[in-house]
Amino acid sequence: MPSDLALAVDLGGTKVEAALVDSGGRIIDGSRFRRPTGASSDSEQLSGSVTGVVAAALGTLPTGSGLLGIGIGAAGPIRQDDGLVSPLNLPAWRDFPLTELVATTAPGHEITLRMDGLCITLAEHWVGAGRDSSNHMGMVVSTGIGGGLILGGRTVSGPTGNAGHIGHVEVAGFTDDCACGGHGCLEAVASGPRSVAWARAQGWSGSTGEELAESHVAGDGIAQAAVARAGRAIGRAIGSVTSLVDLELVTIGGGFSRITPELFDHIRAGIDEHTSFGFVRKVSVVPSALSDEGPLIGAAALVHRADILD
Amino acid sequence: MPSDLALAVDLGGTKVEAALVDSGGRIIDGSRFRRPTGASSDSEQLSGSVTGVVAAALGTLPTGSGLLGIGIGAAGPIRQDDGLVSPLNLPAWRDFPLTELVATTAPGHEITLRMDGLCITLAEHWVGAGRDSSNHMGMVVSTGIGGGLILGGRTVSGPTGNAGHIGHVEVAGFTDDCACGGHGCLEAVASGPRSVAWARAQGWSGSTGEELAESHVAGDGIAQAAVARAGRAIGRAIGSVTSLVDLELVTIGGGFSRITPELFDHIRAGIDEHTSFGFVRKVSVVPSALSDEGPLIGAAALVHRADILD
Numbered sequence: 001m002p003s004d005l006a007l008a009v010d011l012g013g014t015k016v017e018a019a020l021v022d023s024g025g026r027i028i029d030g031s032r033f034r035r036p037t038g039a040s041s042d043s044e045q046l047s048g049s050v051t052g053v054v055a056a057a058l059g060t061l062p063t064g065s066g067l068l069g070i071g072i073g074a075a076g077p078i079r080q081d082d083g084l085v086s087p088l089n090l091p092a093w094r095d096f097p098l099t100e101l102v103a104t105t106a107p108g109h110e111i112t113l114r115m116d117g118l119c120i121t122l123a124e125h126w127v128g129a130g131r132d133s134s135n136h137m138g139m140v141v142s143t144g145i146g147g148g149l150i151l152g153g154r155t156v157s158g159p160t161g162n163a164g165h166i167g168h169v170e171v172a173g174f175t176d177d178c179a180c181g182g183h184g185c186l187e188a189v190a191s192g193p194r195s196v197a198w199a200r201a202q203g204w205s206g207s208t209g210e211e212l213a214e215s216h217v218a219g220d221g222i223a224q225a226a227v228a229r230a231g232r233a234i235g236r237a238i239g240s241v242t243s244l245v246d247l248e249l250v251t252i253g254g255g256f257s258r259i260t261p262e263l264f265d266h267i268r269a270g271i272d273e274h275t276s277f278g279f280v281r282k283v284s285v286v287p288s289a290l291s292d293e294g295p296l297i298g299a300a301a302l303v304h305r306a307d308i309l310d
Numbered sequence: 311m312p313s314d315l316a317l318a319v320d321l322g323g324t325k326v327e328a329a330l331v332d333s334g335g336r337i338i339d340g341s342r343f344r345r346p347t348g349a350s351s352d353s354e355q356l357s358g359s360v361t362g363v364v365a366a367a368l369g370t371l372p373t374g375s376g377l378l379g380i381g382i383g384a385a386g387p388i389r390q391d392d393g394l395v396s397p398l399n400l401p402a403w404r405d406f407p408l409t410e411l412v413a414t415t416a417p418g419h420e421i422t423l424r425m426d427g428l429c430i431t432l433a434e435h436w437v438g439a440g441r442d443s444s445n446h447m448g449m450v451v452s453t454g455i456g457g458g459l460i461l462g463g464r465t466v467s468g469p470t471g472n473a474g475h476i477g478h479v480e481v482a483g484f485t486d487d488c489a490c491g492g493h494g495c496l497e498a499v500a501s502g503p504r505s506v507a508w509a510r511a512q513g514w515s516g517s518t519g520e521e522l523a524e525s526h527v528a529g530d531g532i533a534q535a536a537v538a539r540a541g542r543a544i545g546r547a548i549g550s551v552t553s554l555v556d557l558e559l560v561t562i563g564g565g566f567s568r569i570t571p572e573l574f575d576h577i578r579a580g581i582d583e584h585t586s587f588g589f590v591r592k593v594s595v596v597p598s599a600l601s602d603e604g605p606l607i608g609a610a611a612l613v614h615r616a617d618i619l620d
Binding site for chain 2: 077134149151152154156157163164166167169173180183184185236237240241243244246248273274275276277278282310
């Protein structure tokens, strides 16, 4: 019963999705399902959402097809080898056995769990804007800031599976309180909500990232300063990371990354501010080439591109 | 003509050394030679120092022995694949063909060039305090701050060879000018000279790291604050790095790291300040187990432990 389909599962702070994905990185029409998660959900509700989308996606498996395997991308932190997840924004789940839950719903398949940030990086590397680089960080700038690393052509997930937490790399000069308990982390400075909060503190009257984008287009000075501040901070953090691991490429997706193309000019300025070292300034920073399918494609890459997993 | 000896070369900002090192990581008695380098040296003087120590060390090769190969550790930045070095503190050399120079003095051998920070990490991994970890950052805290990475049991040198520049990871809350052109880099905050300068700015009257150590032992409040400040900053940077690459172990050597064992308590406090994430706080931080032979042992590891080079 040969098949080239993987079951992809993406668990995030507001929703969980599942879909079937072929060996070319294409989501099979009609196989994608979504259910809510959310910080106020209890463990049973979260479990119901996960098993619901997994069962629904599996139910669309063409007659006679088998699965190559199951890939799960989850918001971190995780304990990769034990299959446990503790998503920062899903407090009901701490060291929750997600791999086991999925195995119960879809028994008999190999399951691979990684952080969602690594999955989006794999997706860009496989079929997106990272195809030409073996030394690549993928980033998501949205409600939070996350990412993943491919170094020397292979993923870096680390001994616990938590490598890639770019949102918790510090940025010089900042001291903003972070949800992780620290201060001056990139996520605490430059996420969508933090940029909105900063603008409001300067006197801007909106309340969402979408409104901030509109104000930016309209030439509002505070909105422009907020975008510059976020971009510079992102660039500085990319500078630190490139100093450390000699990146060639950074791909950035997520809602707030699309606030305006000018964000990328500010990111470039932040990298140049970080250092004059040529090996750091060489790093390219480009927008994600994937739509909101990226996380699912990346989860499927855990199966289809298992050859480059560490 | 079998042999288990490697020729190790370590090029730094104040000196260059060479020695023969056996397959157990031991420097052969009488084979170690040192000559000065220094920021005021011209290119010819630097070349003379390098060829001098290389020829002297080679001259001690036992009759009938051959070399397994030559390993060179150099202060960065470097261009690894081209064999070029641009040590920040040796301005006479920018993209200087160091590998070619050594090949001229010792023809017929395979030569491997890496950053000195990677070499000290390899040395700790091979025969020092890093033997039990596959996810390890080695650091030197001295006139500057440098380091190297071993992830998943293999070195990470990066596409240009410059991975490991931990001294140019930013630390939140600081804005000190860095020699790299940036601000708030760890090296600009916590190196020996910067810690001395900070203490002097607070009213302390000494002028060297050794004097700062003496004042610390004597209970001087400014000296204690300077050590705490450096340790916290080092810990914060280790926190950023562990967030990014999920380290298990950090080994730290270099003159300023030995100022007082209390430095390591402040480093631990800095990591805990950085975040409450368990996967970050898990990281162990220990002193180097090697003497000042570490850089040469590490350069030799480029030959003897070529199996784990990326």
